[in-house]
Amino acid sequence: MAKELIKVALIGNPNTGKTSVFNHLTGLHQQVGNYPGITVEKKIGTCKLSEDTKATIIDLPGTYSLNASSIDENVVIELLMNKKDENFPDVVVVVSEVENLKRNLLLFTQIKDLEIPTILVINMSDRMQLKGIELDIPFLENQLKTKIALVSSRKNIGIEKIKELILHYESLSTEPCLNASSIDPEYFDKLRKAFPNQLVYKLWLVITQDVNFLNLERNEMKSSFTKSHADLKRLQQKETIKRYQFINDTLKIGQKIDQSKASDVRAKLDRVLTHKIFGYLIFFVVLFAIFQSIFDWSSIPMDFIDSTFANLATYVKTHLPAGEFTNLISEGIIPGIGGILIFIPQIAFLFLFISVLEESGYMSRVVFLMDKIMRRFGLSGKSIVPLISGTACAIPAIMGARNIENWKERLITILVTPFITCSARLPVYAILIALIIPEKRVLGFISLQGMTLMVLYLLGFGMAIFSAFVLNKILKISSKSYFVVEMPSYKIPLFKNVAINILEKTKSFVFGAGKIILAISIILWFLGSHGPGKDFKNAQTIIEHEVYSSAIAINPSVIPNRVAEYKLEHSYIGIIGKSIEPAIRPLGYDWKIGIAVVSSFAAREVFVGTLATIYSVGNNSDEESTIKEQMKYEIREDGKPVFNLATGISLLLFYAFAMQCVSTLAIVKKETNSWKWPVIQLVFMSGFAYLTALLAYQFLK
Amino acid sequence: MQTTIADLKIGQKGTISDFNIEEIPLKLLEMGCLPGNTIELIQIAPLGCPLYYNVNDSHVAIRLETAKEIIVVIENQN
Numbered sequence: 046m047a048k049e050l051i052k053v054a055l056i057g058n059p060n061t062g063k064t065s066v067f068n069h070l071t072g073l074h075q076q077v078g079n080y081p082g083i084t085v086e087k088k089i090g091t092c093k094l095s096e097d098t099k100a101t102i103i104d105l106p107g108t109y110s111l112n113a114s115s116i117d118e119n120v121v122i123e124l125l126m127n128k129k130d131e132n133f134p135d136v137v138v139v140v141s142e143v144e145n146l147k148r149n150l151l152l153f154t155q156i157k158d159l160e161i162p163t164i165l166v167i168n169m170s171d172r173m174q175l176k177g178i179e180l181d182i183p184f185l186e187n188q189l190k191t192k193i194a195l196v197s198s199r200k201n202i203g204i205e206k207i208k209e210l211i212l213h214y215e216s217l218s219t220e221p222c223l224n225a226s227s228i229d230p231e232y233f234d235k236l237r238k239a240f241p242n243q244l245v246y247k248l249w250l251v252i253t254q255d256v257n258f259l260n261l262e263r264n265e266m267k268s269s270f271t272k273s274h275a276d277l278k279r280l281q282q283k284e285t286i287k288r289y290q291f292i293n294d295t296l297k298i299g300q301k302i303d304q305s306k307a308s309d310v311r312a313k314l315d316r317v318l319t320h321k322i323f324g325y326l327i328f329f330v331v332l333f334a335i336f337q338s339i340f341d342w343s344s345i346p347m348d349f350i351d352s353t354f355a356n357l358a359t360y361v362k363t364h365l366p367a368g369e370f371t372n373l374i375s376e377g378i379i380p381g382i383g384g385i386l387i388f389i390p391q392i393a394f395l396f397l398f399i400s401v402l403e404e405s406g407y408m409s410r411v412v413f414l415m416d417k418i419m420r421r422f423g424l425s426g427k428s429i430v431p432l433i434s435g436t437a438c439a440i441p442a443i444m445g446a447r448n449i450e451n452w453k454e455r456l457i458t459i460l461v462t463p464f465i466t467c468s469a470r471l472p473v474y475a476i477l478i479a480l481i482i483p484e485k486r487v488l489g490f491i492s493l494q495g496m497t498l499m500v501l502y503l504l505g506f507g508m509a510i511f512s513a514f515v516l517n518k519i520l521k522i523s524s525k526s527y528f529v530v531e532m533p534s535y536k537i538p539l540f541k542n543v544a545i546n547i548l549e550k551t552k553s554f555v556f557g558a559g560k561i562i563l564a565i566s567i568i569l570w571f572l573g574s575h576g577p578g579k580d581f582k583n584a585q586t587i588i589e590h591e592v593y594s595s596a597i598a599i600n601p602s603v604i605p606n607r608v609a610e611y612k613l614e615h616s617y618i619g620i621i622g623k624s625i626e627p628a629i630r631p632l633g634y635d636w637k638i639g640i641a642v643v644s645s646f647a648a649r650e651v652f653v654g655t656l657a658t659i660y661s662v663g664n665n666s667d668e669e670s671t672i673k674e675q676m677k678y679e680i681r682e683d684g685k686p687v688f689n690l691a692t693g694i695s696l697l698l699f700y701a702f703a704m705q706c707v708s709t710l711a712i713v714k715k716e717t718n719s720w721k722w723p724v725i726q727l728v729f730m731s732g733f734a735y736l737t738a739l740l741a742y743q744f745l746k
Numbered sequence: 747m748q749t750t751i752a753d754l755k756i757g758q759k760g761t762i763s764d765f766n767i768e769e770i771p772l773k774l775l776e777m778g779c780l781p782g783n784t785i786e787l788i789q790i791a792p793l794g795c796p797l798y799y800n801v802n803d804s805h806v807a808i809r810l811e812t813a814k815e816i817i818v819v820i821e822n823q824n
Binding site for chain 1 (some may be wrong): 767768771772773774775776777778780781788789791792793794795796798802803804805806807808809812
C-alpha cells in the first residue's frame with residue numbers, strides 16, 4: 046500500500062520550545078545532517094500521523110523574522126522561497142509561546158504572506174494560569190486565518206492535536222493575514238507589474254536581503270527596484286509597525302492578561318544573577334562545577350574505557366591467529382576506536398552543562414554580565430559560550446560563535462578559540478606532567494601536578510584573550526555592533542531535550558572527529574609496520590647477525606625488542622621522523638617524538654597513541670603504565686633520559702599553542718568561508734608554539 | 747521630558763518617540779522596539795553596559811551605543 050508523506054517545516058522564535066515540540070513529534074526518529082556547503086545543522090525527523098500517512102518534519106533554526114541576519118536564519122528563508130527544494134514544506138508549523146505571543150506572531154504573519162498553509166502552535170500553555178493569561182482560540186483562529194494547537198511540551202499536552210492538524214493541512218487557508226504592501230502602494234504596484242508571476246512579498250524579501258534565490262532574476266530586480274539602504278530600512282520599519290498594529294488589534298480581543306498574576310520570579314532571579322558581586326560569584330561557581338565535572342567525574346568512565354580497550358587489544362592479540370590482519374585490529378583499529386570513545390564522557394558532561402545553562406535561560410545572563418569585559422579584548426559577551434565549549438572541543442565551539450552578530454567579534458572569537466585547552470590536549474598533558482613533574486604536594490594539599498595542569502589551562506585562556514586583544518588592534522574591519530540578546534524567562538530544563546542534545550552532540554563528535562582519528566591510527570599503524578627496502582625486511586637477520594657476531598656477549602632475549610626498534614627506524618614513519626629531526630632537535634625532541642608531533646597535526650590526542658605504538662612495538666603489554674615507564678627509561682645517545690624537564694616543558698608549551706587539528710581548520714574554513722583564516726591560524730599558532738618551545742628548551746636544558 | 751533610553755533609571759518607563767534608524771538593528775525593531783511602544787529599563791550590567799530592557803513585553807539586552815540612539819518621552823516623573 047502506498048503511504049502518503051506530508052512534508053512539514055517547524056519554524057519559530059528562539060526560546061519558544063520549538064525543539065521540545067520537535068522532540069515530542071519525532072521521538073528518536075531524527076537525523077542530523079548539514080545543509081550543503083554550510084555547517085548549519087539540519088534536523089529532520091519522521092512522525093506517524095495515521096495508519097497510512099507519515100510526516101517528515103524539518104526543524105529549522107530559530108529566527109525572529111524572515112529578515113535574516115545570520116546563516117542559520119538564512120536557511121529558513123531559502124527553504125521557504127524555493128518551491129523546488131526537496132524539503133519545501135506542504136505545511137508550516139509556527140511554534141509560538143504563550144508569554145511572548147505578540148512578538149512570536151510577527152514571524153507568523155510574515156510566513157502567512159508567503160501563502161503556504163500554516164498551523165500555529167501556542168506552546169507552554171501550562172503557564173497560562175500562573176501568568177493569568179486567557180486566550181479566545183476561535184477568535185484568534187478566525188483573525189489569523191489558521192488553526193491553532195494549544196500545546197504544553199513540558200506536560201506533553203496537545204501534541205496529538207498538532208498531528209491531527211498536519212493530517213488535514215489541505216483545509217487550511219492560505220490567505221495572508223494583512224496586506225503588507227499597503228506601506229508603499231506605488232512601489233509595490235510597480236513590483237507586481239514587473240513580475241506578475243511572483244508573490245509580491247517574496248520579491249520584497251529578495252530585495253531587502255542577501256539571500257541566494259535560485260529562480261529569481263535577482264540582479265535585474267536589484268537594478269530596477271533598488272532604493273537606498275536607509276529607505277529600505279524605513280520601509281521595513283513601516284512594515285513591522287503595520288504587522289504589530291494588526292497583532293495588537295487581534296490580541297486586544299483574543300488575549301486577556303490578568304496583570305496582578307504576573308509573577309516576579311524573573312525579576313527576583315535577575316536581581317541576584319546579574320548582581321555586580323553575586324552575579325560574577327555565581328558564574329565562577331558554575332564554571333568551577335563544570336570543570337570539576339569534566340576533569341574529575343569523567344575520569345572514572347574514561348579510565349574504564351581506557352582499560353577496556355587495552356584489555357580488548359590484548360585479548361584479540363592472544364586469541365586470534367597471529368598475522369597482519371590481527372595486528373591491524375589490535376594495534377590499529379582497537380586503539381583507534383578507544384582513542385575516540387575516551388572523549389565521550391568529557392564531551393557529554395560539557396554538553397550536559399551547556400544545554401542546561403541554555404535551556405534554563407541562565408546563559409543569556411552570563412552574556413549580559415560578561416559583554417563589557419569581553420569587549421575590551423575585541424570579543425563579545427556571546428564569545429563566552431564558544432570559549433567555555435572550547436574546553437571540550439573547538440569544533441562545536443567555533444560553530445557556536447555563529448550567533449555573534451558583529452563580524453569582527455565573531456571572527457576574533459573563531460580565531461582565538463583553538464587556544465583554549467580542549468579535551469584532546471588533556472591526555473598529552475597528563476602523560477607529560479606525570480613524567481616530568483614530581484608527585485609532590487605543596488603546603489600539604491596542593492598537588493604540584495594538578496597545579497601544572499591548571500597553569501596550562503590558564504596559559505591557554507590567557508593566550509586566547511591576549512591574541513584577541515592583538516587581533517582587535519590589527520584587524521581593520523569596521524562592522525556595527527548589532528548586539529541584541531533576548532533575556533528569556535527562567536525555565537527548568539526539560540530532561541528529554543537535554544538528553545537528546547547530549548546524544549546528538551556526542552554522536553556528531555564520534556562520527557565527525559572520530560573518523561579522522563580512526564583513519565590516522567590505521568595509517569600510522571601501516572606506516573609504522575611497513576617499510577621500503579631491504580633494511581626493514583631483513584631486520585631479523587641483521588639484528589641476529591649483529592648480536593651473535595658482537596665481541597661482547599649479548600643476551601639473545603633482547604633480540605625481539607632490538608628487531609622491533611630496528612624495524613621502526615627503517616619503516617616509513619621512521620624515515621619521516623629521521624628526516625625532520627634537524628628541525629625539531631633544537632626543541633629537544635628526537636625522531637620518535639618528531640613522529641608523534643607530526644602525526645598529531647591531524648589530531649593532538651594521536652600523540653600519546655603514537656608514542657605508545659612506537660615504544661611498545663614488540664612489547665605484548667598495552668597498559669598505559671608501561672608506556673609511561675617506557676618513556677621514562679627512554680635514553681638519549683649521551684645517556685640522559687629523553688623526557689627530562691626541558692624536553693617535557695618544551696613539549697607542553699608546543700601542545701598548548703600549536704594548531705594541531707585538521708577538523709578545526711576545516712570548520713574555520715567553512716565558517717569564515719575562506720582559506721585565509723585557517724592558514725593564518727595554522728602558521729601563527731604553530732610558529733608561536735615552535736618559538737616558545739625552542740626558548741623553553743634552550744633556557745632549561 | 748525627552749531623553750534617550752540610556753538615561754532611564756532602573757525601573758523607569760518611557761514611550762519611544764524616535765530613533766536613528768541607520769543605527770538600530772532590524773532585529774530590535776522586530777522585537778517591538780518601535781515608536782509608540784513603552785520601554786522600561788530593568789537592569790544595567792555591572793560595568794554600565796549592556797542595558798537590559800522590557801519593550802513591548804520583549805526582554806532584551808542591548809549595548810549603550812544602541813541605547814543612546816533611541817529617544818523616549820518619560821511619562822511620569824516620580
